[in-house]
Amino acid sequence: MQTTLNATLPATDVPVVEKQVAVEKQEYRDAMAHLGSAVNIITTDGPGGRAGFTASAVCSVTDTPPTLLVCLNRSASVHAAFTQNQVLCVNTLADCHESLSNLFGGKTPMEQRFEAAEWARLATGSPILTNALVSFDCKITQITSVGTHDILFCEAVALQRNDDRHGLVYFERRYHPLMRQTAC
Numbered sequence: 424m425q426t427t428l429n430a431t432l433p434a435t436d437v438p439v440v441e442k443q444v445a446v447e448k449q450e451y452r453d454a455m456a457h458l459g460s461a462v463n464i465i466t467t468d469g470p471g472g473r474a475g476f477t478a479s480a481v482c483s484v485t486d487t488p489p490t491l492l493v494c495l496n497r498s499a500s501v502h503a504a505f506t507q508n509q510v511l512c513v514n515t516l517a518d519c520h521e522s523l524s525n526l527f528g529g530k531t532p533m534e535q536r537f538e539a540a541e542w543a544r545l546a547t548g549s550p551i552l553t554n555a556l557v558s559f560d561c562k563i564t565q566i567t568s569v570g571t572h573d574i575l576f577c578e579a580v581a582l583q584r585n586d587d588r589h590g591l592v593y594f595e596r597r598y599h600p601l602m603r604q605t606a607c
């Protein structure tokens with residue numbers, strides 16, 4: 424399906440279309456499914472308990488100070504743990520992590536989620552997935568609410584990289600391996 428959105432243009436000789444375009448939730452989700460994204464398991468540990476969930480709504484904000492953002496639905500069972508602990512780790516998944524992603528994205532009990540992989544710790548005490556593509560160990564510096572979600576701004580205080588693994592992309596509601604270029 425091809426969809427055209429009307430826009431108000433500033434040029435004087437261009438007819439202005441004033442019609443307001445309402446985007447329904449399902450239409451928005453169907454459109455967002457066209458955006459390929461990395462898949463991450465976001466973990467935390469501390470006074471609020473150990474918790475983790477799968478997230479695609481993650482991006483870099485600034486390198487000074489090194490800051491990422493993570494969008495977390497306030498209705499998720501893990502929400503209180505993250506806001507109480509004030510620390511988290513963004514573990515970006517490799518191509519072998521499809522089933523782990525589904526485990527952390529479903530309604531699975533928390534212990535069962537963590538039993539399925541090996542974890543370490545860096546600076547904040549948040550679980551680091553040992554064979555992740557990259558792990559950003561962070562303190563949460565700011566939280567802003569927009570609609571159903573909280574945007575967690577997270578300053579990286581330690582990093583772990585695995586430079587030989589292939590990536591994983593979530594696109595059109597499916598997982599796709601993303602191959603690293605190797606010398607031939």
Ligand SMILES: NC(=O)C1=CN([C@@H]2O[C@H](COP(=O)(O)OP(=O)(O)OC[C@H]3O[C@@H](n4cnc5c(N)ncnc54)[C@H](O)[C@@H]3O)[C@@H](O)[C@H]2O)C=CC1
Pocket residue numbers: 451452453455456479480494496528571596
């Ligand atoms: N940002 C989020 O909260 C996301 C939540 N999910 C959840 O994971 C499950 C499976 O998702 P899909 O297989 O991708 O099918 P879907 O049809 O639920 O979602 C399609 C796309 O819409 C966006 N989206 C979905 N739910 C959203 C939400 N509550 N807030 C903002 N954006 C949202 C995401 O970009 C997602 O890839 C659903 O329960 C979905 O709600 C998935 C991706 C992102």
Ligand SMILES: Cc1cc2nc3c(=O)[nH]c(=O)nc-3n(C[C@H](O)[C@H](O)[C@H](O)COP(=O)(O)O)c2cc1C
Pocket residue numbers: 462475476477478479480481494495496498499500501524525527528529530531593
């Ligand atoms: C591929 C994928 C991406 C997801 N991305 C997000 C996200 O960015 N933000 C979010 O709040 N939930 C996201 N979810 C849903 C959460 O992982 C899920 O709600 C979380 O595990 C909490 O579930 P619970 O309430 O059963 O603990 C995603 C799920 C999947 C499968």
